[in-house]
Amino acid sequence: MPVNSAQPPAGQPxxxxxPSLCIDALGRKCPVPIIMLAERIGEVAVGQVVQVLxxxxxxxxxxxxxxxxxxxxxxxxxxxAGEAGWAFLVRRGY
Amino acid sequence: MAAKEAxxxxxxxxxxxxGRLYREGRRASLLLDQARERVAGVLRCRADEVAxxxxxxxxxxxxxxxxxxxxxxASRGPGHVVVSAVExxxxxxxxxxxxxxxxxxTIAAVGTDGRVDxxxxxxxxxxxxxxxxxxxxxxxxxxxxxxxxxxxxECQAHRVPLLVDAAASAGRAPLPTGWSMLAASGHKWGGPPxxxxxxxxxxxxxxxxxxxGSREGHRVPGFPNLPAIISAVVALEAFEAARDEADIAxxxxxxxxxxxxxxxxxxxxxxxxxxxxxxxxxxxxxxxxDGEALVIELDKAGFSVSSGSACATDTQQPxxxxxxxxxxxxxxxxxxxxxxxxxxxxxxxxxxLPQIASRLRGSAGQSRMAG
Numbered sequence: 427m428p429v430n431s432a433q434p435p436a437g438q439p440x441x442x443x444x445p446s447l448c449i450d451a452l453g454r455k456c457p458v459p460i461i462m463l464a465e466r467i468g469e470v471a472v473g474q475v476v477q478v479l480x481x482x483x484x485x486x487x488x489x490x491x492x493x494x495x496x497x498x499x500x501x502x503x504x505x506x507a508g509e510a511g512w513a514f515l516v517r518r519g520y
Numbered sequence: 521m522a523a524k525e526a527x528x529x530x531x532x533x534x535x536x537x538x539g540r541l542y543r544e545g546r547r548a549s550l551l552l553d554q555a556r557e558r559v560a561g562v563l564r565c566r567a568d569e570v571a572x573x574x575x576x577x578x579x580x581x582x583x584x585x586x587x588x589x590x591x592x593x594a595s596r597g598p599g600h601v602v603v604s605a606v607e608x609x610x611x612x613x614x615x616x617x618x619x620x621x622x623x624x625x626t627i628a629a630v631g632t633d634g635r636v637d638x639x640x641x642x643x644x645x646x647x648x649x650x651x652x653x654x655x656x657x658x659x660x661x662x663x664x665x666x667x668x669x670x671x672x673x674e675c676q677a678h679r680v681p682l683l684v685d686a687a688a689s690a691g692r693a694p695l696p697t698g699w700s701m702l703a704a705s706g707h708k709w710g711g712p713p714x715x716x717x718x719x720x721x722x723x724x725x726x727x728x729x730x731x732x733g734s735r736e737g738h739r740v741p742g743f744p745n746l747p748a749i750i751s752a753v754v755a756l757e758a759f760e761a762a763r764d765e766a767d768i769a770x771x772x773x774x775x776x777x778x779x780x781x782x783x784x785x786x787x788x789x790x791x792x793x794x795x796x797x798x799x800x801x802x803x804x805x806x807x808x809x810d811g812e813a814l815v816i817e818l819d820k821a822g823f824s825v826s827s828g829s830a831c832a833t834d835t836q837q838p839x840x841x842x843x844x845x846x847x848x849x850x851x852x853x854x855x856x857x858x859x860x861x862x863x864x865x866x867x868x869x870x871x872x873l874p875q876i877a878s879r880l881r882g883s884a885g886q887s888r889m890a891g
Contacts, residue, residue: 483837484830484831
């Protein structure tokens, strides 16, 4: 089913910036991936990018929603090769 | 209470099969006709446009699939169906089945407030061979009232029947005008389970998508549950009669939750706009809290709430409504207030919830987290 999306498309993996920190939340259920992201985003400098690996379906919605609420920049996501889940990229906004 | 008395009385008086010619059957047939007239009075349609189903879900399934079937072309196959992204799962599931059978389906996006994007929806309606558009009167999870009357004119102009799933709002808010088909569910307005209502306007082309026999104008299969139908009709009239008064009281109570929750629970987001909300529903998400644990702890404290968080559902998928709104899905609570809710109950809820959220956040080991 095609979706008439009012939201901007996710970033293109081909042009994705290199992450300064990778958070592995694979196998962790909501809200743990978001808690890990919130706890650790302060470890990178403002403007740098954090990568979050997660396979909980809620992360697909909650990572961009959390970025919107907390004024961080949601860069995009890519499906993981060879396993279920996604790599989300978030740029620290402040 | 009136609905319960009506149910008990109808078990004595209306137990028979309305399709039979003996005395009790004729009595049942009369009672069924009266029930139909009364529902038509509330919904402002003709009695012969009303069919009783076994649930709101069945009403939606029959309405969607019957509309698609009736406008299927012998040479070009099934047509195009438009649904909003936040429809009840019964609508989305019926659309998915139509899609498997060859229909094209467009899912129209909603904004962050949960209201369908009118331009996107009507653009989709204008597409060639659109045979059905589905837009709920209000959303069942976040309470957002949809701009049905903003899309209905466009549907009429393009001769596209508009199905309005009114389950969340029937008896609770004025029904929108301009619909061609309507579905509703008796238990949502205080009736017993097992009663749905499907209305198909006389001008709408519709064909029964399954063997329907002679019941309900050849539209719905099976022996109707007359005692439950009578009870649901009594409940609907009682709900309608007290609607304005209940609306004010319930808006004041959900308003208290909306006004105070963000100050009481740090990092809490209320979904949808108050201006477009049903009086009795408020939905919010507490960041960094496990939604299932929140529901369980609130239940222990005496509050029965539901949640759209993935961990709180059978499928482990987050609510498609919250996802379509781009909203936080974890730590979600939907409060749906019954009509007799007291102010004390809401005050108590607002006392208990911050303590539970704080405790669960502590146990999730994120007390170190800044804002």
